[in-house]
Amino acid sequence: MSQLTRAHVVQAALEALEAKGLEGLSVRVVADHLGVRMNTVLWHVKTKARMLDLMADAVVGEIGYEGLPAGAPERARELACRYRQALLAHRDGAALVAGTYPAEPNTLRFAESVVSALLEAGAGEKEAAWTAWTMIYFVVGLTQEEQAAPVPGDTRLVQAVNAADHPALDRVVGHLAHGSFEERFVFGLDALLARLTA
CATH class of the missing domain: 1.10.10 (Arc Repressor Mutant, subunit A)
Known part of the structure; x- marks a missing residue:
C-alpha cells in the first residue's frame, strides 16, 4: 500500500x-x-496502547446521531442503545473499549451528546457527569459479559449453586441466564435513568 x-x-x-x-x-x-x-x-x-485507543474511538465513531428522540431522557436512552450496538458489532468490542481511555473526537462527541441530554433532562452538573460515567460503565460491563458468555445451554452456574450453600442465589439463578442480556440491559438503563424522570 x-x-x-x-x-x-x-x-x-x-x-x-x-x-x-x-x-x-x-x-x-x-x-x-x-x-x-x-x-x-x-x-x-x-505504541500498541495508542493503537487500541484509536481502535476504540473508531468503534464509538460508528454510532449514528441521526433521528435521535427530541426528549432528553429518551435521547440519553437511545444513545446508550446505539453505544451497545456499536460495541456488539465487533468481536471483543466491549473489552477493547473497556481497556482504553481515548480523548479522541468520536469518544468526546458521544460523551458530549450523553451529558448534554442528561443536563437537558434536568440533571445537575455533577449528576450529569456521574450518570454518564455510570451509564457508559454499565453498558461496557454488561456487553463485555455478553460477548464472553458461554454457549447456549451452558449449565455451570446452575450446577454450582445449591440451596444449602447459596440460598439467595438459588432463588434467583433462573434470572441470571446468559440469554437475558437484552432484558438486563433495559432493566439497568431504566434504573439509571429513573431519577431523571422522577
Missing part, C-alpha cells in the same frame, strides 16, 4: 480484531495483515 495512513492502520487493526480477537491482537499481527514491517505500523500509531 503506497499511501498508508493512520486510518488504514486502524481499519486493518479492526479487521485483525475480528480474525484474532483482542488476546491475539498485536502490532505485528496488524503489520502482517497490511503486508508491511512492524515499524511502519508503529510510525503511524507509536
Whole structure:
C-alpha cells in the first residue's frame, strides 16, 4: 500500500480484531495483515496502547446521531442503545473499549451528546457527569459479559449453586441466564435513568 495512513492502520487493526480477537491482537499481527514491517505500523500509531485507543474511538465513531428522540431522557436512552450496538458489532468490542481511555473526537462527541441530554433532562452538573460515567460503565460491563458468555445451554452456574450453600442465589439463578442480556440491559438503563424522570 503506497499511501498508508493512520486510518488504514486502524481499519486493518479492526479487521485483525475480528480474525484474532483482542488476546491475539498485536502490532505485528496488524503489520502482517497490511503486508508491511512492524515499524511502519508503529510510525503511524507509536505504541500498541495508542493503537487500541484509536481502535476504540473508531468503534464509538460508528454510532449514528441521526433521528435521535427530541426528549432528553429518551435521547440519553437511545444513545446508550446505539453505544451497545456499536460495541456488539465487533468481536471483543466491549473489552477493547473497556481497556482504553481515548480523548479522541468520536469518544468526546458521544460523551458530549450523553451529558448534554442528561443536563437537558434536568440533571445537575455533577449528576450529569456521574450518570454518564455510570451509564457508559454499565453498558461496557454488561456487553463485555455478553460477548464472553458461554454457549447456549451452558449449565455451570446452575450446577454450582445449591440451596444449602447459596440460598439467595438459588432463588434467583433462573434470572441470571446468559440469554437475558437484552432484558438486563433495559432493566439497568431504566434504573439509571429513573431519577431523571422522577
